[in-house]
Amino acid sequence: MNGRQHSRPTLEQVAARAGVGRGTVSRVINGSPRVSESTRAAVARAVAELGYVPNQAARALAGSRTDAVALVIPEAEARLFAEPYFLDLIRGVSAELAEADKQLLLTLVRSEQERQRFEQYLAAQRVDGVLLASVHGDDPLPDRIRELGIPVVMNGRRSEAEPVPYVDSDNIGAGRAAVAHLVGRGRQRIATVTGPLDMYVARARLGGYRAGLAEAGHAPDEGLVATGDFTEDGGRAAMRGLLERRPELDAVFAASDVMAAGARAALREAGRRVPEDVALVGVDDSPVARLMDPPLTTVRQPIEEMGRTMARMLLDDVTGTPEHSPKRVLPTELVVRGSC
Amino acid sequence: MNGRQHSRPTLEQVAARAGVGRGTVSRVINGSPRVSESTRAAVARAVAELGYVPNQAARALAGSRTDAVALVIPEAEARLFAEPYFLDLIRGVSAELAEADKQLLLTLVRSEQERQRFEQYLAAQRVDGVLLASVHGDDPLPDRIRELGIPVVMNGRRSEAEPVPYVDSDNIGAGRAAVAHLVGRGRQRIATVTGPLDMYVARARLGGYRAGLAEAGHAPDEGLVATGDFTEDGGRAAMRGLLERRPELDAVFAASDVMAAGARAALREAGRRVPEDVALVGVDDSPVARLMDPPLTTVRQPIEEMGRTMARMLLDDVTGTPEHSPKRVLPTELVVRGSC
DNA sequence: CACCGGGATGGGAGCGCTCCCACCCTAGAG
């Protein structure tokens, strides 16, 4: 049996105890400046004595705001991605929300049906704003939410010209930095294993790779580009294809650590040594990178910081604060290890 | 500026449209049986036409239940543990809650201060129940929550005789299965790297290790037991100690995959081959295990299933359903790979 | 044919809070 017996004190009771009116207590609770110091103290004492905690439901109903924010993660992605990604993101979001005393509603979306149910939640006014992770190129959800008049911030973007506010990492810079590093080490034939090209993040990293080569004066060679899907198997298959087409390659930029691990396996199969024969660079700096043999050089994204930034932007939007730019691109950073 | 202009229809408006009273609409919405079929249909039509969605805050206030459940994860643990652990757990919890149309409130607790703030939330009646992950041996939180009269279910337990409802995996069986497997492969000197012994999970796996040896007729040897802390570095240090104390060992049971990775590194340093010289078994079946070279034999815990079970137990408790046992121990499973 | 039990329904009374308007009192201005 459930038994939430402890009938908690109400605003009214606090008011009675402090010898003031309901309105005054409400003002004190909400930090209004229009209360005298002595009254404030009296109310504070009553609150402490009674152990008063405002009822959230009543607040939400009367004030039409919930002090909660939803973070939406497509379940398919949660499986696919370098695992710690979402935990790091959650960590950043959570930290920032906690500071602002907001609640985090986590929504894993598994199916179209659940997606629709989520829209119902929004309509039920359960949250003040929405954070969207890993949105696909053709996802209409961000626009729908905006139409409902609910603040949104996305992690990543759907295209170069994204209309909805977002926080992304500098994926182009990531590709460039990786290539620049490889070039600096004297590599001549640098290949790449990309993500699925219907995702902006994959195109951006590929773009960075090309830009890096161009800046170093290397001629582009489409034979050095293989498409993966961000999975280990995909990385392995792509690497095999590359070895077949361009056996003379001496370096690979994989667009994720997990694909780099797959590529590593394919290289080992083919008898190529890392880094002696082929240098390898990944993206993410996931734990996998550190555990690889040799440890993987990789480009780190500031995932937790992205989470924090998203939360901050959203809260600003919710409170109507004159906000910073609705588009933020955070810098990435090369982490050099033994693989090149 | 925020603008949730779309003033949504209320129960009252639906009632007017359907030509019935408020009470009737409420009954239909909540699936009460005391409504005639024709009336039900009329109301359903009105709901559809108006696009009515009940306001959650009002429901919570009037009905004193929130349709939300909190999942509490200590942040320190989130960093420490084999990364996908919590994501898998979240996934299971989320799936089960979604089916019951409940919301998941995720709370990462970073500090004592935040823990207290969380108790405030509970008092503010924001959730119907609480799921607690990775509770330490001396954590008073579970008992505190119960005192507040709020249903709780924990993941793991604090001791053998845990009074609070929990879902755990069979850690003793895990240790036993690992040892039995190693014995079956003809290993004679089987060592173990444990977790921190103030955690029940670490003691249980160690207990399983000992039981396994005893069952195989091996004499216990405390020199073959080294204490780690569930981190890679800890695993490496513990392994070094073992090699020093018992250079003749030919197998190691590490109480987590991450520690196994550390042990692997120490073995490599010492010039021992895996599995030829030393066989290695971990616990968790994290992605790290698959990526190791050779791939790691490990004992898998049904993490997602634990999450689902926890959620189910909690919901039963919330609704006062005659529940299954408040203690559940889910089976673990040996996954054989190349490391032994 | 009056009477009765019970299923179906309507709607008042809150749930605990925020909003906001009216009101009080004090101090400075005229």
Added chain:
DNA sequence: CTCTAGGGTGGGAGCGCTCCCATCCCGGTG
């Protein structure tokens, strides 16, 4: 000394829903 600002304060009016009691109406009884 009267008048005028305001800062402080009290409390009515909801927010949208659930609970629950009163009421209505029907077929079945005696």
